[in-house]
Amino acid sequence: MDDAIRILIGKPGLDGHDRGAKYIARALRDAGYEVIYSGIRQTPEALVNMALQEDVDVLGLSLLSGAHNELFPRIMSLLNEKGGDDILVFAGGIIPDEDIPGLKDIGIAEVFPPGSPIQAVIDVIEKWRKDR
């Protein structure tokens, strides 16, 4: 493809359940993107460094432990601080509806509940690509 979009699928926090993250990574690869999977147990600092070094266009965060309200804001502020504020960020995992507005306020474009089809993720990426 002409302009391969680069995506980092990141697992912040300590939870080791990465079935979903690995699936998303592979499915996005199959949809034609260049995808990097961070592996589990990444600190916000490590994830942001990865995103910047890999110069990704998109950062997808997967978290199932319930620590999103602590970890996501730290990731977003590090991204802004280090010049990664033009990266599209989305999230998935066990994230209660009532937490979603707060996460969108800090710049997370979309939050996908478990069971979301991969096409929903692709749609968000492609819409963003078109709008830029």
Added chain:
Amino acid sequence: MAEGQVGPRRRTDPADLAARVRAGETRAVARAISVVEAGGPDATELMQLLAPTSGPAHDAVRPRERSLVAPRVIGVTGPPGAGKSTLINQLVRQERAAERRVAVLAVDPTSPFSGGALLGDRIRMDLHSTDDGVFIRSMATRGHHGGLSAAAFETVTLLRAAGFDTTIVETVGVGQSEVGILSLSDVVLLVLIPGSGDDIQAIKAGVMEIADVYVLNKADRPGIDALERAVRGALGETYLFAADRAHHTVPTDEPGEAPARTGARRESAGVPLTSPVPAIVRTVATDGSGLEDLVTAVERYLAHSLETGALAERRERRFAAAAEDVAVVEIKRWVRERHESGAIQPSELRTALRNALDTIRRHE
């Protein structure tokens, strides 16, 4: 989207980018690599700005000028599961201990079906993910408008401009383009593990020949002796001096000229004849055993290559290969454009190209 454009995010002015690369700014280096990968006009401008005064480009322009062994390009290849990334993690640690800044370029195949790619063994390199002296970048084999070899070559150049002393290039070593990249390295490490002995013959032709250091990893496993015998066998019995080597092989062989038969095979695979004899090293990457031996083997190899002129020759070839890569890509693009405005005969094309090249020669 037009070729040469870097993703859907905001564009960075090449001059600004070059300045920030020189300042060693991680974000800028990362973006610059994307620009180079995209291979558009910004890439040309960027590389012109970065090339003249930076180390390796300098080396490339005047390859005969033998300066220092650094900046080095270490190629690492081997089958999946051989422990390459664990080994690279250890190498990175060694480089950091020697206060060298190190970049890792992990090259992964692009899916022939979707055009997408799963990149990088990030998982295994997280030890260094918050160290500013370590830069880790993944690269897909396809989709490079400027050609993969050129992208890799220019990436090494700009990493040098940003102050990185060593670049480690990792490939799975399965496709032609990966082998092509490896041949650009100053030294190539082939990582093998016990149990793979029978498969040695199955390792893609071209990989065995270009390896300079055979790393027999997971050496604490049974079957390690069989693996070493298999490697020696594959290399030819006249190759290494098996009789006087200790049971546990370390790179005891003083670098010297390769025996004619092996040398010829390596030469035909693109390795300069002046290159030293390859070494065999046993390691257990997970606990670091054998790492010192490996580092010694690599250092000796590079030092000896420098002495014999093989290093300069390799770098010259690296430069030439990248240049050819650029030429082929540019010409192919032009041909495509011509076809889009109506098919043309190959003979017509030949004439047109020759005329164009004559014009170029006159202006040189």
Added chain:
Amino acid sequence: MSLHDERNRWEEETLAPVLGKFPERHDGALTTASGLPLERVYVPEDAGLTADESTFRERFGFPGEYPYTRGVQPTMYRGRFWTMRQYAGFGTAEESNERYKYLLNQGQTGLSVAFDLPTQIGYDSDHPMAFGEVGKVGVAIDSLADMETLFANIPLDKVSTSMTINAPAAILLAMYVAVAEKQGVPPDKLRGTIQNDILKEYVARGTYMFPPAPSMRLITNTFAYCTEHMPLWNSISISGYHIREAGSDAVQEVAFTLADAIAYVDAAVHIGLDVDAFAGRLSFFFNASPDLLEEVAKFRAARRMWARILKERFGAKNPRSMAMRFHAQTSGAALTAQQPLNNVVRVTLHALAAVLGGAQSLHTNSYDEALSLPTEQAARTALRTQQILAYESGVANSIDPLAGSYQVESLVDEIEKRATEYIAKIDAAGGMVRAIDDGMIQNEIEESAYRFQREVEEGRRVIVGINKYEVANEPPVDRMKHDAEAEQRQAEEVARVRVHREANAVQTNLARLESAARDTNGDLMEPILECVRSYATLGEISDTLRTVFGEYRQHTAV
């Protein structure tokens, strides 16, 4: 001799001695809802069929007899229902203690402690890596002080306690022993289980700390300790549950779990333990997934395989060593965040599979599992599901009721055949530890997971509410709220503990532990117990071991 005679023999030889000690629920007078008589256990002749007697014994046998296809106890649920053991824990030790007392009050018969992730990975609550995770997926335990609070007013000689703890299992076991000491309960009176299964952490669950070799050593150390001091304690719970949750299929779940088990037995035998001295305390933990009949077949196949492996591969003599006792938990991955009440039905089916498959204990998931930690109401419904199955469904009134189903028995054979092939492949690769090191197991699981998910995406596999019968704008359900202050309180608590203990004793004990760890043959349980008793924290003990053992890094890419 007919199979009826054979059943009479079983009643005399195997059942009668047990009945004397543990009578059946209604003196053997169990009937169907309409009053039809029920046999304890059925044989082909009861359905007017005949079977070759030796084949019957070899493949099925009778409950409590080799090869245990039909169950590990002679009475099974006619004597006593399975243990209803709901996994619970959150926030601080104090909050979890309240929940445990509530659950016991509601008729739960065993405790199952969920620890938070920092505890599972050996970080104190004030460690930077613990940021945001304290008290989230379970209770935070930093020192013996927290453990004392967790079990306050719960007599440890009366309950059995299961602890989902792996990498630092030896440390948490030591804390449990130390709390019991303070309650005046000696270790040989303690009943329960530590998960202690590190191999599946590397491939499926992710809470590893050390590389495989020292991890295996910690496990064999706990085996040795339990063999000597805790005869009623299960020293490991070898878990296929998480392998299945990570996306494996039923065959892989059985194969990889048994391959893990083989690796543990090998390791224990290697350090000189007699297989019959410890194998009887090995327990298992499986997933109860949606495909009802395949699941029943899976449980029965696993039992038969384990019996054969112990007897044939390890030369075990004691029948106890060959009897696979297992805990089951209903699948979390099969629950949906969409239309969450549908999960009540799903959980019922999953639980039914576990009961028909002869589980010794069971956790039923709460319907809100895919949304958050369970609310009190959801947790109660989950427990009620088990109670309804036990008291109302009738499936617990005869033993192994699906035996002889052509389909089920055929599936049992097929699962056994395929899982045996996997184990042979793993043996050929040099055993489970090496197969994991090479990424072979991880790749197998990932391929299955990916295939499954593609089928769902492409609509070839229907999940109600996900890719069929969806509803728009679902009404919100109640959720359990995390206590945002818990992390702060817990961090302050561990800091307080560090100030108020005897610092010299801690330093001495940690130093002793370190030197014991450096001696590659030394026992670690006693030195860990000393550390725990002096209120050394989980993080301090873990760090001491990390210094010596190093840390494991994940190996596989996608």
